[in-house]
Amino acid sequence: MLAPTTAVPESAGMSKAALERIDAHLKARYVDSGRFPGTQLLVYRRGHVVHMSSIGLADIERNVPVKDDTIYRIYSMTKPITSVAFMMLFEEGKVALDDPVAKYIPEWKNLGVFVAGTAPAFVTRPPARPMQIVDLLRHTSGLTYGFQQRSNVDAAYREAKIGAVEKAGTMQSMIADLAKIPLEFSPGEAWNYSVSTDVIGYLIGKIADQPFEQFLKERIFDPLGMSDTDFHVPAAKAHRLAACYSADAGGGLSFHAAERKGGLTLQDDPATSTFLSPPDFISGGGGLCSTSSDYLTFCRALIKGGELGGVRLLGPKTLQLMTSNHLPGGVDLPAMSRSMFAEAAYNGIGFGLGFSVTMDPARTLIPGSAGEYAWGGAASTAFWIDPAEELITIFMTQVLPSSAYPIRRELRTMVYAAITDSNL
Structure with a gap:
């Protein structure tokens, strides 16, 4: 269980008031307005969880609140884990x-x-x-x-x-x-x-020469103690699985914020979800469920150069290779992308081996650092790691598609605004 925000009222060079302002923004703009059922935000800096907030509901139909141990479909946030493996x-x-x-x-x-x-x-x-x-x-x-x-x-x-x-x-x-x-x-x-x-x-x-899911369990999840991360949610934990919603009236993936304001359609009921049983298709691109706490554990191993608590996943030079821009010619995504959709903004962003990589923060028009790496999931989950600022941010909710609202841009702006003692 993660320590609540009150356990670290203000530390690691971040403003408590500015972090609480993010919560107020999430509550007013997204939860109270009906855009999101609930949200969870975790900010970790210089070895400490400096902010952890749970707002709203994990399951609207059953009036279940978001809790520290709520389990989410992380969809494409599976990709960095698969790439590390x-x-x-x-x-x-x-x-x-x-x-x-x-x-x-x-x-x-x-x-x-x-x-x-x-x-x-x-x-x-x-x-x-x-x-x-x-x-x-x-x-x-x-x-x-x-x-x-x-x-x-x-x-x-x-x-x-x-x-x-x-x-x-x-x-x-x-x-x-x-x-x-x-x-x-x-x-x-x-x-x-x-x-x-x-x-x-x-x-x-x-x-x-072993099942992919077994490799992840034996080489990453069990050694790091990521006990709530798997390709399905077992019966004993089913009550912790959040409901997933669509911002599209038909429950599809076509919604954009300019077309419709607020309103949610239940897309995956946690009581009948396919995630409650082991899948036939083990998706390294988008099949995992996890918690904020477990994903933080994975991110902490990365920010510490590939090792956490005596468990080494990768050497620091391999991680450096992964988090460098690998697009041919060193260009950013706009110069090469044919994609109609991705889990990252484009300008000033390159792509490494499993992560987007910030090359030039000025071109993104969002605060940040060169060398940040990040990705997100289809249900609007997101994370980023900023080695220069010793910063990890993890955001969880369950609303498809992730393009529905500019939540990631807003979070990055507001989290960086909370830094009072920059390493740069």
């Missing part, structure tokens, strides 16, 4: 970042690049070069998500139910289905948010 195998010499993906997935050897047509009658051309492991980690693989709704390739993903919020099939069936759908572009040519990290999860299982 893969880099543990990289450190062991079992895989190289420039290995061709077809070395491990032979059925992808002849994947072509989309030219024209619709499934199954696609016209393709050979890629300029083979897809490499690094392309999967940095989303330059040529893969996509069906919800991008931009191309005939996206449509083929939707038809095959690849990468949907409600997972279908298995990792093996996804790999087989993807062998029949062309790439959107030649690997390394562009950036596009995609199922690439699901493929990384599949490769972990294959390279480690």
Whole structure:
């Protein structure tokens, strides 16, 4: 259980009043207005939890309040965990970042690049070069998500139910289905948010010669004591699972704040959720449930250079490699992105091996530091780590899609405004 805010009234160079102002903002703008059912904000700096607030409800229908141990669907905040797990195998010499993906997935050897047509009658051309492991980690693989709704390739993903919020099939069936759908572009040519990290999860299982979920449990969750992080919520903890809502009247993912103000539709009832039983599809890109406390534990291991409490996940140089910008030519996302959607603002932001990376805070027009790394989840969860300020911020709620409101921009601005003693 995390210490409440009152246990550390003002410490680590942060203003108590400014942090409480964030809570007032969340309550008035988001919870009381009906935009979010409830929120949880955790701010950690210089080795201390300096702020922890739980506002509103985890389950509106049952009037269950948000609590410190509420369990959330973290969706794409799974991606950094999966990427770290893969880099543990990289450190062991079992895989190289420039290995061709077809070395491990032979059925992808002849994947072509989309030219024209619709499934199954696609016209393709050979890629300029083979897809490499690094392309999967940095989303330059040529893969996509069906919800991008931009191309005939996206449509083929939707038809095959690849990468949907409600997972279908298995990792093996996804790999087989993807062998029949062309790439959107030649690997390394562009950036596009995609199922690439699901493929990384599949490769972990294959390279480690054990189930992917078992690898995470044995190598990350159990050693770090992340006992509430898993691909399903067991019966004994089911009462702690938050309800998930949609900001779209139809329960979809198309809502944007300019179109509709407030109002929530129940999207996943915690009493009947598919997350209550082990899934057939173990999604390394978006399948985990977790708590603020558990995710803080993971982030603390990262901010300390890959080690926490005697448990080392990665060496500091490997983590430095992961949190460097890996977009070709050192450009930021706007220069390479074809994605209609991502869990990060674009200007001044690059992408590493599993995280967005801030290159130039001035171009983001939000306070921050060069070298921050971050990501978020489809249900509006988010985190960022700022090594320069020794700062971790974790935000939890359960509202789809994450593009509904500018909450992340507001949180970053207000959290940085609370710093009274900067390390810079």
